[in-house]
Every structure is written in C-alpha cells, then in structure tokens.
Amino acid sequence: MDVNEVLLPGVGLRYEFVNQDGDRIGVVARRSGDFELAVYGGVDPDQAKAVFRLTGEEADVLAEILGAPRIAERFADLTREVPGLSAGQVEVLADTPFAGRPLGESRARTRTGASVVAIVRGEDVIPSPGPETVLQSGDVLVVIGTREGITAVERLVRG
Template identity: 70%
Template sequence: MDVEEVLLPGVGLRYEFTTADGRRIGVVARRGGGFEFVSYPGHDPDEVHPLFRLTTEEAEAVTEILGAPRIAERFADLTREVPGLEAGQVEVTARSAFDGRTLGETRARTRTGASIVAIVRGEDVIASPGPGQPLRAGDILVVIGTRQGITGVESILAG
C-alpha cells in the first residue's frame, strides 16, 4: 500500500492512502499532539470531511490494538523465512525473581541471544519493550530466537 506523506506547515503531517474499496483517507498528526482522521469524498484534495479525532493516548491504544496481530504475523513470517529462528512465549510467574523488576535486569538477550519483542499484559500489548520496562507476574513475553535461546529465557525467568 502506498502512503503519501504531506507536510502541513504549522500544523503537522498528513498521511494519505486509498483503501481497497477506493476511498481516500487521511490521518493528520498534529504538532501539538493528537490525530485527526479525514476522508476525501471526491477527487479534490481540498474537499475534506473530518471523521474523528483522537488524543495521543487514544491513538496509542488503537495502535496497540491494530499492531498486535501484525506483530504476530510478522514474527511468524520471519521464523518461516529464517531457518533455526523460532518464536516462543514465556510467562513471568509470581515466583519469578524478575516479578517487579525491569526487563533489562534479566540480561536475557546478552545471556541467550534471544530477543523479547513484545510483552502481552492482559489485553494490552507492549511492542518493542525497552530495558526499563517493568515485568509483572502474568506477563507473557514474546521471544524470538533459537529454541535454545527461548529455553534460556524460560530458565532465567524461572530462576
């Protein structure tokens, strides 16, 4: 899909694309925060119909909702394309020494070569978590690496 980016001086950026059914849609990312979704009913780019607005926080929630299935798809595709690479899920239990500590404290990537690419926390998905991300009992870590690396992350969290 082609997404056109248009600079709106003093306003922000507008991203435009055409849907599969031929509708032209735009998303305006405002400099001051927030997003406005618009449609273009005709061929005139100046004829705009506002659809709705989202705060930055609301847009992040929508991104997580829409991004979670795409993240899973991309990892599944990647593991099929790269021999020896697998995706796994590791739970942080209440007995884990890392319950309440940060992801970085596990040193999982350094110790195993496997990467924790997302954390599923209830209904939320934290994509690309940073080392300062706290871990909680019940979190499911999405891990990409070799089978041995994934097993190593399980061992670290269990220990």
C-alpha cells in the first residue's frame, strides 16, 4: 500500500493512502503532538467526509487497539518465512514463580534461546518488554524461537 507523506510547513506532516473503497484516508501529525484524521471522497479530495481530532495519548491508545490483533499475525507471517522459527504464547499464572517479578529475573532468552517479544496484558500490549518489566498474573507472553525454546519458556515461567 502506498502512503504519501506531505510536509505542511508550520503545521506538521500529512500522511495519505487510498483504501479499498477508493476513499483517501488522511492523518495530519501536528507539531503540537495532536493528530487529525480525515476521510476524503475519491471525487473531490478537498472535501472531507469526516474529520476528528486526537491528542497524542488518544492516538497512542488507538494505535494499540488497531495494532494489538495484528502482532500475532505478523509473527505468524515471520515464522512461515523463516524455517525453524515459531511463535507461541505463554500465560503467566498466579502461582508461578515469576508472577510479580521482573522478566529479566527469568533469564528466559539465556536459558531457552527463545525471546519474549511482547506481553499482552488485558487490552494492552507491551511490545519489546525490557528486563525490568514486572510480570503479572494473567499476562500472556508472546514468544519467538524454536518449538523447543517456546516449550522451555513455558516450563520456566510456570515453574
């Protein structure tokens, strides 16, 4: 999909793409940190059909909502492209040794060769969690590695 980027002097940047219905979707990233989203009809790109504004925080929430379901899809695509690489999910249960402790204490990558690339916590996604990220009961770890490595992370986290 082609995304056009247009500099708006004194305002910010506008990103545009055309969806499958032929509508032009525009996102203005303002220098203030706010965002403006607009849908333009294919006939007259100067007439917006709908416009709404988001603060930076609201834009982050929207990005998480739109991006979270796609994380698993993208990792699945990656594992199809790289032989021997798999993606898995490991739930952190309440009675496991690492619930309430930082991810780094598990030394999961060092011990298993598999990497925790994201944590799904309720409706939120924590991409690329650092070693200081405290694991909570109910977290779902998104793990990339060999099947054996993913199984080893599951055994490690569950004790």
